[in-house]
Structures are given as C-alpha cells and as structure tokens.
Amino acid sequence: MDSLFGEYDIILSAGLACRPAISLKRNNLRLFSVPQEYMMRYGLDALAKLYETCFANFFVDITYEGAHSDKYWVKDNATEMVSIHHFPLSLSKARGYVMFHETMRNRIARMYRMMYLAENMLFLSNRNESIESLAMFRDRINSVFPGKKFKMLNVISCNEDIFELSRTADGIYQAKFNDAPSDASRQADGNIQKWDLLLSKFRVSKKIAEAYASMKSTITPVKKSFLQCFDAICDEDVAAAGLEGNDGDAGARSEKLSVLFMRYKEQENQVGILQKDFCKAEENLNNVKKKLKEVMAKYDKLCFDYNNMEHCIASYNKAIECKDDLIVQFSEELNVRDRDIDLLCHEKCECEKMMCDIKSCRDKIEASLDAVLNERDILLRDIFFLSQYVPNSALSKIHFDEKYYLEVNKDVGTAITQHAIGSGLQHWLLYGFQESRSVLFSDDAIHS
Secondary structure, three states: OOOOOEEEOEEEEOOOOOHHHHHHHHOOOOOOOOOOOOEEOOOHHHHHHHHHOOOOOOOOOEEEEEEEOOEEEEEEOOOOOEEOOOOEOOOOHHHHHHHHHHHHHHHHHHHHHHHHHOOEEEEEEOOOOOHHHHHHHHHHHHHHOOOOEEEEEEEEEEOOOOEEEEEEEOOEEEEEEEOOOOOOOOHHHOOHHHHHHHHOOEEEOHHHHHHHHHHHHHHHHHHHHHHHHHHHHHHHHHHHHOOOOOOOOHHHHHHHHHHHHHHHHOOHHHHOOOOOOHHHHHHHHHHHHHHHHHHHHHHHHOOOOHHHHHHHHHHHHHHHHHHHHHHHHHHHHHHHHHHHHHHHHOOOOOOHHHHHHHHHHHHHHHHHHHHHHHHHHHHHHHHHHHHOOOOOOHHHHOEEOHHHHHHHOHHHHHHHHOOOOOOHHHHHHHHHOOOOOOOOEEOHHHHO
8 A cells, every 4th residue: 555655745634524634633644724624414525516616605504403512513504514613602603603704714715725735635534435436526626626646545434353455446545444432532533543553654744834834824913813803893792782691683793793804804815815726717718618609600590581580589689698697707707816816916925826827817718708798799789780670679679879880980970961871870770780880789678
C-alpha cells in the first residue's frame, strides 16, 4: 500500500459522522475545520453536490429536530445532513443561526482556498458504501478541482478481530477492522488503537500548513472584531426590546444584524475568498454555446412562410425568452467574477494565477453575453417585421422607436420632409429591414 501511505497536502473527513474528523485531529493530520465534519446522516452524493455548488444554500432550509445535552439537533433539509454540535441551547435560535452561518462561511472560504493551493489530497470516510459510490464521489471532486490528485480511504467498521487493507479501484482504498469503542464513555472515538495504527502511516506537508498559518494570522483580528461587534449589537437589541433572559424575537434584530453583515462583508477579503469552480464555469459556457447553436438553427429554419406565420411568431417568442434567460445567467456570472477579481486585488497572499483564471473566465462570459445580446436584438427586429403581416397579433403591439430611427438615419427624415415616404416605420418595413438599418424596439408585449 505504498501508493496510499505517505505525505498529503490536505486530509479531509468525508463522514459519515464524527469519527474520521476526531481521529485526524488526534493524530495531528487535521489542519483546519471543514463544514461537513462533525455532521451526521449525509450521503456522498449530497457531499459531492455541496462541493460542486460551493456549498450554496448550506443549512438555509432547516428543521429543529430536538435537543441533546447542550445543543439543538438541526437538519439541513436539502442534504439530510444533521448538525448536533453547532447550535447551542444557551443562545436564541436566531442568534445561533447567525453565528453558525458566519462560522461556516469562513470555513468554506478557507477550505476552497487551501484546496486550490494543494496538489495531493486524501478523503477519509467511515461508511458502508459500494466501490462505485466511492469512485463516483472521487470523480466528482476531481471535476471540481481539475488537475489535483485525489485518493479516498474508506474505513469499514466491524466486530470481527481483523485488520485488513485493500486497494479496490484506482485511487480507492478500504480498511476493515474491529471498531468497537476503546472507551465506553467516548463512543464517537471508536477503536482508538486501530485508528491510530492506520493513521500513523500518514503525514501532512508543510506547504499547506504554512499557508494556513499565514492566513490564520490575518483572519484572527478581523474575526475578533466581528464577534465583539456582533455581541454588542445583539446585547443592545435584547436590552432595547426588554427581552433579557429569554430567546427574544429574531425579527426584532434582523435589521441590525443585516447591517452588521454588510459591514463585515466589506472585510471579507481578509477572511478568505470563496472560489468558483473554473472547470464547471467552462462547462457552463460550452452548454451556453450549444444552446446558442440550437437557437440559431431554429432561427435559420424560420422564413417568410406565411402559411405558418403564427407558428413562426411563437418560435421567435420562445427564442427571445431563451435569450433573456441566458442574459440573466451571464449577468449573474459577471457579478460573481467582478466580486472575485475585486477581492483578489486586495489579497496579499500568492494568488496571481487564481486571479488570472478568474479574469480569463470572466472575459469569456462577457464576450458570450455580448453575443447573446446581439443575437437577441436581431431576433427582436425580425419578430417585429413578421408581426406586421399577422392580423390581430399581440406581437404587433411591440413599440417601434420612431424618434431613434430618424436620429440615426438622417436620410429618412429628409425623405419624409420631401414627402417621398410617410414615416420611419414605413421606410424600415419597405427598405430598412433589408438594408439592416439600426433600429430600436420595446419588447414589453412579448411577455404579456
């Protein structure tokens, strides 16, 4: 098993519960906390999806399932993941929820940043999963971080007096041993001797440890400042509302908490940067190009077939809506890229390559957006032209900007003055359309 044992930049827990994270920490192999550790009941498919989406909507839709010891048990309805360590009974639910998300936002940003810096990583899990499921998870993680090396070690707990280790697939390994708890009072630890024996053959590199230490020294003062500010606002709200000693009203504090988060968000460039998945971005761009080709193929088939004019108009309408969806998608992508570039420009750590990648991806998205906008304008021009020949068409209500047409086509204004043509619209229908003259429309009627 020489290809498994040795040095890794990062070793991460992949559940199913707390045991992998506890064992990594005990053996000094856990450099930092990650959002999924100390969680319960989640599957590998759900964890892979979280990585693919940068943990979007993580514990946004939640259910309180009760309490145990000094913590609430809280379930993330999207992933079935259950937190049993992160929501203290000593805090109101509203305050606990806010503190949880602040903690997780920092952990997610830190984890992605460290994983982008790392080259060689290992996921450690303790599950009864098929080889296919383990391999699928590893492959999905590979697609999120292209060019990185990932291996997976899954521990199968049993009651047999054995200690087996095998390679089941490329980069997938399984260990099986008697995992009965060594200490009845510490059930979550499992068989400490067996776990320590297994993990004694691993070590973490200095590369990421040093990078994390450097980042942590920057984060700490900002985090302390935030917590002090947060506590001050919460205490002020509780006192103002006369709610000392009870849970309080979440709504009474929401406005001030929002102000706090907006204030703290301005400092997030010091806390960490949540990177987008460049490989997925490229894949999304390819999907967009494919959709554009499909739209253009439909457009090429649209002709002046008056017997099918109504169908032709409907097809144009659908194409316009498709363009609108793509424009919204591109605009959202551009906002994300602008934010990442702005944050990276203030980042003091070595992240020039990361910034170049983001800028490159943003430029591609912007170019594609310009293309979509241009094609949408062409479709709108054509649909207006066709609508003039369809009696009682709702599309005939599209507004033709007469003033704009005359301003950019001075010769048409001259022709109207000389009574050679009745209006700008008449000129465009007779000549301007074929001449590809510049024109402007309002397309409000399309979606009515």
